[in-house]
Amino acid sequence: MDPQAAKLIGAGIAAIALAGAGVGIGMVFAALIGAVARNPAIQSRVQPFALLGFALAEATGLFGFLLGLMILFVF
Amino acid sequence: MPQFDPTWVASQLVWLAIAFGVLYLALTRIALPRIAEVLENRHTRISADLEKAGQLKDEAAQVLAAYEKTLAEARGRAQALIRTTSDEMAAAAAGREADTARRLADQTKAAEARIAEAKQAALANLRTVAVDVASAAVERLIGTGVASGQIDAAVGAAIKDRS
Amino acid sequence: MAAKTIDPLHQFEIHPLLPIKLGAVDVSFTNSSLWMMLSVIAVTAFLTLAMRHRALVPGRLQSVAELSYEFVAGMIRDNVGQAGMQYFPLIFTLFMFVLFGNLLGMIPYAFTFTSHIVVTFAMALVVFVGVTVIGFVKHGLHFLRFFLPHGLPIWMVPILVPIEVLSYFLRPISLSVRLFANMTAGHAMLKVFGGFTVMLGLFGIAPLALNIAVTALELLVALLQAYVFTILTCVYLNDALNMSH
Numbered sequence A: 001m002d003p004q005a006a007k008l009i010g011a012g013i014a015a016i017a018l019a020g021a022g023v024g025i026g027m028v029f030a031a032l033i034g035a036v037a038r039n040p041a042i043q044s045r046v047q048p049f050a051l052l053g054f055a056l057a058e059a060t061g062l063f064g065f066l067l068g069l070m071i072l073f074v075f
Numbered sequence B: 001m002p003q004f005d006p007t008w009v010a011s012q013l014v015w016l017a018i019a020f021g022v023l024y025l026a027l028t029r030i031a032l033p034r035i036a037e038v039l040e041n042r043h044t045r046i047s048a049d050l051e052k053a054g055q056l057k058d059e060a061a062q063v064l065a066a067y068e069k070t071l072a073e074a075r076g077r078a079q080a081l082i083r084t085t086s087d088e089m090a091a092a093a094a095g096r097e098a099d100t101a102r103r104l105a106d107q108t109k110a111a112e113a114r115i116a117e118a119k120q121a122a123l124a125n126l127r128t129v130a131v132d133v134a135s136a137a138v139e140r141l142i143g144t145g146v147a148s149g150q151i152d153a154a155v156g157a158a159i160k161d162r163s
Numbered sequence C: 001m002a003a004k005t006i007d008p009l010h011q012f013e014i015h016p017l018l019p020i021k022l023g024a025v026d027v028s029f030t031n032s033s034l035w036m037m038l039s040v041i042a043v044t045a046f047l048t049l050a051m052r053h054r055a056l057v058p059g060r061l062q063s064v065a066e067l068s069y070e071f072v073a074g075m076i077r078d079n080v081g082q083a084g085m086q087y088f089p090l091i092f093t094l095f096m097f098v099l100f101g102n103l104l105g106m107i108p109y110a111f112t113f114t115s116h117i118v119v120t121f122a123m124a125l126v127v128f129v130g131v132t133v134i135g136f137v138k139h140g141l142h143f144l145r146f147f148l149p150h151g152l153p154i155w156m157v158p159i160l161v162p163i164e165v166l167s168y169f170l171r172p173i174s175l176s177v178r179l180f181a182n183m184t185a186g187h188a189m190l191k192v193f194g195g196f197t198v199m200l201g202l203f204g205i206a207p208l209a210l211n212i213a214v215t216a217l218e219l220l221v222a223l224l225q226a227y228v229f230t231i232l233t234c235v236y237l238n239d240a241l242n243m244s245h
Helices: A003-014 A017-038 A040-073 B006-142 B148-162 C031-050 C060-079 C082-105 C117-147 C154-242
Strands: C016-018
Touching: A003 A040, A017 A040, A040 C154, B006 B148, B006 C031, B006 C060, B006 C082, B006 C117, C016 C031, C031 C060, C031 C082, C060 C082, C060 C154, C082 C117, C082 C154, C117 C154
Parallel strands: none
Antiparallel strands: none
């Protein structure tokens, strides 16, 4: 296989990582909304955790993004 | 990709260190003390104000307590006064009532005595009148007088019978 | 580069503005260095100018400056506790540097130095090494117990300890990659949509509208990533200081 084509395919496959990040971020904010809807007073206490969870979930997707970039531009 | 280009790594690191160091010095020497000072000032000011407000509140509470104490004392005094006054008035009234009752009793007794006297007198009069009437009637009936002693005795017996 | 092709990565290129050689090492003053210095000046000027009145009742600008101070101080107090306040200047500097790097990068034609893995990894490594040193200074060799969670069955030790060690050493990587990848992806996306706008001519209005929305999102991301970078620093510092693990 042409190495260039293989790189492009590999980068595309690396983008699948975004699915997991998307699910994770969705779950984080779904939980946040659920918690705030049940008890609005708790919002200021759970929001930092939600943002932290969002950042951590997003990081996994970004690792995939990084992988794609490395496949495309480094090798 | 420019991020993975090793050409500028040294330059990036050196200038990052310089920039970060300069920023750290600038913030710790100039910016942060100012903010901390202002926040500290505000904090002390607010706590001083709060303290003052607390003091004023305490004072107000004291004044209120003193006022309520005075009020309670005045009310107590007034009630005591009312009680003594009403007691006095009741005593005076009772005394007057007793006086009146005694006077009335005296008058009644005197009146009764007078009545009894009058009755006695009337009874005595009645006897003489009765004796007179009897002697006159006897004189008319039999034409001659009877010894007044006899008539008197008869009237006495008749009165005794009736009464 | 041809006029109508999109090269979303062109904006991340570094050009030397003032060539400096230190022996064999090239430490030229580049556009990246320029924007670092600009953000230093911007942070210092902002905080100094905002506080110049030192008003008891703050104005609009002073409120923002105080808010940033209270924000970072509150973050440290909540996540680390009072013991962490001695690291406040460092964490505050980190926060403001990253925040202004992100925000200044949002200016068109500006250079975003936080989109360079070298920069973010250097900062993350400083945080990582610093926190580890603090942990060892505070707890001595006892700090190694950090890799041994409490109440662990003995047969799980050989499995979990390597995982804990690995995740510990992944911290600087995840910390730096998060910031770098967010900035790079965001700016590349803006550039791609900008290229579409130019290419589509009249129909370019659609990607333009999208670009406006993405710009707003990127501003949010700029704030959020500075916040996340700082709060993760606090969390790591808390692990080292209090060993809650």
